[in-house]
Amino acid sequence: MAHEHKLEIFRGLLKFKSNxxxxxxxxxxxxxxxxxxxxxxxxxxxxxxxxxFLGMKLLNWIFIILTLVKxxxxxxxxxxLRDEKSALRRxxxxxxxxxxxxxxxxxxxxxxxxxxxxxxxxxSWNF
Amino acid sequence: MDSTVTTGAEDNVWxxxxxxxxxxxxxxxxxxxxxxxxxxxxxxxxxxxFSRFKFIETWPIADEVFTHVPFFHGNxxxxxxxxxxxxxxxxxxxxxxxxxxxxxxxxxxxxWYMFLTIIGGAIFVGSQAWEWATFIKGDFGALETKGGRxxxxxxxxxxxxxxxxxxxxxxxEERVKHEGSNGIWYQKEGYKTSYSLNEVVEGFKxxxxxxxxxxxxxxxGEKTLLTRQESLAKLKDAKLVVEGANLIRNEYGSRLxxxxxxxxxxxxxxxxxxxxxxxxxxxxxxxxGTYERRGHYEMVEKVGLYWHFVDLVWVFVFxxxxxx
Numbered sequence: 471m472a473h474e475h476k477l478e479i480f481r482g483l484l485k486f487k488s489n490x491x492x493x494x495x496x497x498x499x500x501x502x503x504x505x506x507x508x509x510x511x512x513x514x515x516x517x518x519x520x521x522x523f524l525g526m527k528l529l530n531w532i533f534i535i536l537t538l539v540k541x542x543x544x545x546x547x548x549x550x551l552r553d554e555k556s557a558l559r560r561x562x563x564x565x566x567x568x569x570x571x572x573x574x575x576x577x578x579x580x581x582x583x584x585x586x587x588x589x590x591x592x593x594s595w596n597f
Numbered sequence: 598m599d600s601t602v603t604t605g606a607e608d609n610v611w612x613x614x615x616x617x618x619x620x621x622x623x624x625x626x627x628x629x630x631x632x633x634x635x636x637x638x639x640x641x642x643x644x645x646x647f648s649r650f651k652f653i654e655t656w657p658i659a660d661e662v663f664t665h666v667p668f669f670h671g672n673x674x675x676x677x678x679x680x681x682x683x684x685x686x687x688x689x690x691x692x693x694x695x696x697x698x699x700x701x702x703x704x705x706x707x708x709w710y711m712f713l714t715i716i717g718g719a720i721f722v723g724s725q726a727w728e729w730a731t732f733i734k735g736d737f738g739a740l741e742t743k744g745g746r747x748x749x750x751x752x753x754x755x756x757x758x759x760x761x762x763x764x765x766x767x768x769x770e771e772r773v774k775h776e777g778s779n780g781i782w783y784q785k786e787g788y789k790t791s792y793s794l795n796e797v798v799e800g801f802k803x804x805x806x807x808x809x810x811x812x813x814x815x816x817x818g819e820k821t822l823l824t825r826q827e828s829l830a831k832l833k834d835a836k837l838v839v840e841g842a843n844l845i846r847n848e849y850g851s852r853l854x855x856x857x858x859x860x861x862x863x864x865x866x867x868x869x870x871x872x873x874x875x876x877x878x879x880x881x882x883x884x885x886g887t888y889e890r891r892g893h894y895e896m897v898e899k900v901g902l903y904w905h906f907v908d909l910v911w912v913f914v915f916x917x918x919x920x921x
Binding site: 490500504533541544545549561569574582585594595 | 617619625628632635636644647648649651653654655660674675676682683687692693697743744746834902905908913915921
């Protein structure tokens with residue numbers, strides 16, 4: 471049960487003195503990210519809602535990226551993946567990422583096709 | 598067997614006792630479960646995305662659906678869900694602190710941190726129940742058309758949403774709810790709205806300041822508002838009154854939105870609930886000194902992993918249901 475904790479986050483930019491301190495630091499960071507998300511969700515700046523990237527609003531991209539950032543810190547510091555061997559970490563992280571990326575690609579592509587059928591396919595559904 | 602030379606286990610790769618991943622059996626099994634459960638949740642969330650992309654132009658806007666905060670009146674989009682998210686992250690923090698105290702064999706600290714974690718989980722489940730109740734009860738009420746689309750009402754003067762009660766007439770109609778006892782069981786009515794379709798339609802015709810809002814999202818990212826003439830024409834398509842949401846009808850818009858809401862947040866809430874139950878069991882074990890006698894608190898770490906996973910899933914549910 472040897473447990474050494476790696477106490478650095480942000481690629482070594484921030485180093486904590488103890489594991490407890492690191493936990494509080496990560497909480498502060500996660501709270502900040504959530505606050506930014508909610509703030510953006512309420513303010514909805516036009517810069518992010520009017521511009522699109524790959525067919526999705528910039529605002530939604532920001533939300534998704536911030537979510538992945540939060541997920542990273544929950545998994546790495548709360549579930550202490552940071553302290554696990556890299557083989558275990560990779561097995562846990564890359565398996566779902568690979569499978570889910572495939573699922574997202576195939577289902578959203580199909581959904582977009584159905585959307586176009588509803589729209590242009592001589593089919594009335596809004597009556 | 599005598600010919601088998603057994604030297605030290607450290608040289609013998611296949612002799613057992615190796616721990617290539619440096620984690621105990623129990624922890625690995627917990628990770629197996631978490632990865633498979635993560636894939637289940639991904640399946641749910643991606644199928645939500647599928648339905649949403651199918652109806653991308655008519656999907657309900659979450660800010661307009663979840664606008665309530667307990668004990669407060671008014672329009673507060675998202676604040677309560679943000680609070681729930683914070684509660685869950687906070688209970689995750691107390692869980693890590695419990696695990697950390699466990700590593701240092703500090704029994705009393707583990708007990709306190711586990712206790713706070715359980716309280717956080719209970720607050721979250723309670724909030725979710727409240728959120729469900731509010732969603733089921735409904736807000737303003739709406740009409741459903743022949744094609745199953747939803748027509749909502751807006752006050753033209755204020756630009757605010759108008760509730761059915763604001764303009765509907767009360768007509769001298771006899772309307773008795775059909776009970777199963779008065780007929781064949783499968784003819785029983787599910788629920789009865791506070792106004793009949795006729796009362797809403799007559800009320801609408803008599804109040805010129807009310808307009809219809811359709812499900813279609815316009816260029817500005819808002820629901821399309823019809824003019825008075827268009828509204829009166831559209832009103833002819835209306836088939837029934839909808840108040841609140843259930844698995845069949847949904848006053849907020851697309852029915853699939855309500856179905857996925859119940860299904861995904863329900864499944865997540867079930868995870869939180871079982872997490873609380875497991876935490877309570879471990880909590881009592883800690884109090885009884887089970888892990889003190891065992892010499893390590895790895896069990897706290899294992900339930901901790903599950904608890905963080907529940908938090909992790911919520912982060913995604915929060916984004917895809919409430920933010921995006």
